[in-house]
Amino acid sequence: MNPRPRPTAPLIDRARRITRAVPQAVVCRQTAAWIWGLNILPAPPDDWPIELTAPSHLAVPDCVTCIAPLPDEDITEHKGVRITTMERTALDCARWLPRMEGVAILDQFARKGVDLGALWHRPFNSWRLRDTLSLADPGAASPRESWLRVILVEGGLLRPTTQIRVDLDDDRHVYLDLGWEDFKVAVEYDGQEHHTSTPDQQHDADRREELRRRGWRVIAVRRDIIPGQIADLLHHVADALIERGWQPGPEGTTRILRGIRAARRQSRFRSVARW
Numbered sequence: 001m002n003p004r005p006r007p008t009a010p011l012i013d014r015a016r017r018i019t020r021a022v023p024q025a026v027v028c029r030q031t032a033a034w035i036w037g038l039n040i041l042p043a044p045p046d047d048w049p050i051e052l053t054a055p056s057h058l059a060v061p062d063c064v065t066c067i068a069p070l071p072d073e074d075i076t077e078h079k080g081v082r083i084t085t086m087e088r089t090a091l092d093c094a095r096w097l098p099r100m101e102g103v104a105i106l107d108q109f110a111r112k113g114v115d116l117g118a119l120w121h122r123p124f125n126s127w128r129l130r131d132t133l134s135l136a137d138p139g140a141a142s143p144r145e146s147w148l149r150v151i152l153v154e155g156g157l158l159r160p161t162t163q164i165r166v167d168l169d170d171d172r173h174v175y176l177d178l179g180w181e182d183f184k185v186a187v188e189y190d191g192q193e194h195h196t197s198t199p200d201q202q203h204d205a206d207r208r209e210e211l212r213r214r215g216w217r218v219i220a221v222r223r224d225i226i227p228g229q230i231a232d233l234l235h236h237v238a239d240a241l242i243e244r245g246w247q248p249g250p251e252g253t254t255r256i257l258r259g260i261r262a263a264r265r266q267s268r269f270r271s272v273a274r275w
Contacts, residue, residue, distance in 0.1 A: 019082035028053040032089040104146035110138035155234040155259035183244035231263035
């Protein structure tokens with residue numbers, strides 16, 4: 001079986017050309033989110049197929065067609081591409097993507113000013129969609145911070161606050177990615193871009209030592225923890241919160257243990273699948 005050939009033109013150029021040539025085609029979902037300027041993580045976008053919404057199937061190379069009615073008010077033009085509006089793009093991604101990816105996109109659209117509350121009142125709302133919408137938070141500074149928040153909440157822990165300001169000496173302050181101010185427990189994502197060089201690591205160590213002296217316990221999460229070590233992360237964070245006084249109660253404890261067991265099962269399944 002021959003591998004699928006790589007598209008020869010950048011995604012934005014292909015999207016512009018297709019929507020100009022096919023009047024009923026509208027770029028949607030993740031493709032639309034990327035064109036709106038979102039960082040949505042998958043492999044190089046120029047390798048993606050174009051996602052289109054149309055009233056009927058379209059046989060267009062390197063495209064995936066979603067057959068669905070689309071009101072005129074949900075269609076606009078951006079960068080020369082006929083595309084779903086930011087609001088409709090956010091709604092579609094929340095409906096159709098896995099929970100973590102959907103929330104990461106909602107967070108970024110919220111930072112761009114999209115009123116996510118208005119999406120609650122759109123047609124075809126469902127319990128799953130509303131649950132995804134309820135997890136959105138414009139305070140997430142990166143997609144993986146969004147993923148991390150979803151993991152913690154779905155693992156049975158208290159919902160963390162984003163971007164917690166902590167005042168330091170000499171009129172300085174820092175912001176913690178995620179945390180629980182009542183218990184002075186924080187979780188921070190250490191990505192590759194800003195946390196791998198020796199000066200960056202020393203800065204992180206100095207910063208966290210200063211936070212420790214102010215009573216904070218900061219749990220650093222490396223890139224490789226997601227998805228392989230989620231169960232250990234949930235266990236670690238739950239222990240830290242309980243040590244600081246959180247009392248989840250019998251139902252809360254059961255929910256946490258259920259989340260840890262589910263994460264361990266998923267990790268074992270991924271290991272088997274790789275083999």
